[in-house]
Amino acid sequence: MFKFLRSYDATQTMRMKILPDSSADKQSFDRIETFDWRRLSLNLFVIFHLSVLFVCGMPGTFPLKEKAAQFLRPYALRMGLWQSWDMFAPEPLTLNAYLEAEVEFSDGSTRIWTFPRVSEMGVIDKMINERYRKWAVDNIRLDKHSLFWADTARYVARKTNTVPGNPPQKVFLWRYWHPIEAPQRKYVPAGYRARAGQFQKYKFFSYRVTAEDVR
Secondary structure, three states: OHHHHHHHHHHHHHHHHHOOOOHHHHHHHHHHHOOOHHHHHHHHHHHHHHHHHHHHOOOOOOHHHHHHHHHHHHHHHHHOOOOOOOOOOOOOOOEEEEEEEEEEEOOOOEEEEEOOOHHHOOHHHHHHHHHHHHHHHHHHOOHHHHHHHHHHHHHHHHHHOOOOOOOEEEEEEEEEEEEOOOOOOOOOOOOOOOOHHHOEEEEEEEEEOOHHHHO
């Protein structure tokens, strides 16, 4: 009996100590009781975002990275967070390249539509359009990405369909490239830019535009 009373008194004393005695203590108690889901969500997002940057920006390939990338790569691609290492050692790109589209309209006239070129942009435009340049020069230009050539031509057709009654009829995609000599073979002064006549060119895709393409 006495043992039970002592246990009961101890329990009541613990409860009294836990409950707040003042309004300030009550506010602190309420903050402890209320779980901050917003902070947890923000922390989880930051951790996930940093994981994407770390995994998708890491050079090289190995099994653990590839397994993680299978899960994270879709998010990275859609958010523009992917990173390729083409400009870094041991095999950086050895050419300057850009793309142009030649558009033929229903009245027989033609127009050249140029894909984004960093060398022709100001500082602000470079920040905005660099991803589009990488899309065109680093991807669409290559034969291994020929699956996307028709979609690219349709995109150009929509962008150039600006005159009522004179829609684009054909789109031709041209690639231009100029080899970069190795430093030990040829001195290239700072700020040097290849002239237009030094670029080789090749028409790598032709597309006939339909009415559905420009709607």
